[in-house]
Amino acid sequence: MKCMNCGYVTQKDSCVMVSETLDHPSGKGFINLMQKCQICSRLGLLKLFPGCSLPLSREVSVLGDFTPVMEMEYEGLEPVDLSFGHGWVVNSLVGGKLHPINLANEREVGFYFDGQVEYSVSNVQTKLVRSKRNSL
Numbered sequence: 001m002k003c004m005n006c007g008y009v010t011q012k013d014s015c016v017m018v019s020e021t022l023d024h025p026s027g028k029g030f031i032n033l034m035q036k037c038q039i040c041s042r043l044g045l046l047k048l049f050p051g052c053s054l055p056l057s058r059e060v061s062v063l064g065d066f067t068p069v070m071e072m073e074y075e076g077l078e079p080v081d082l083s084f085g086h087g088w089v090v091n092s093l094v095g096g097k098l099h100p101i102n103l104a105n106e107r108e109v110g111f112y113f114d115g116q117v118e119y120s121v122s123n124v125q126t127k128l129v130r131s132k133r134n135s136l
């Protein structure tokens, strides 16, 4: 995370999960991360919007394109990089079970068999894209 006041970039990763929420300090609903800059003490807030994701299809993957998996709003501190962790699931578009998946290993995540469907996730890459949405 980078401080939007002094520019300091934290050395330690910040973990954010949809299932872990905090009350917004101004009473405006909830947020998923609240932390202060270690240098200037500016308060940073971040909120996740998981409903903005699209399924990752084979066609998109083959083209080397990206699929949006999460939208977020922030103020005070801005994310400069991201990586996946645990807590994700693979869900086939043709039906079947949800398979827990750890995306922390970006090279090879696993193969899954679900009835007649075989699928895998590997070489996971991420990028941050700014939108013009208002901040928190």
Ligand SMILES: [Zn+2]
Pocket: 003, 004, 005, 006, 007, 008, 037, 038, 039, 040, 041, 042
């Ligand atoms: Zn700062």
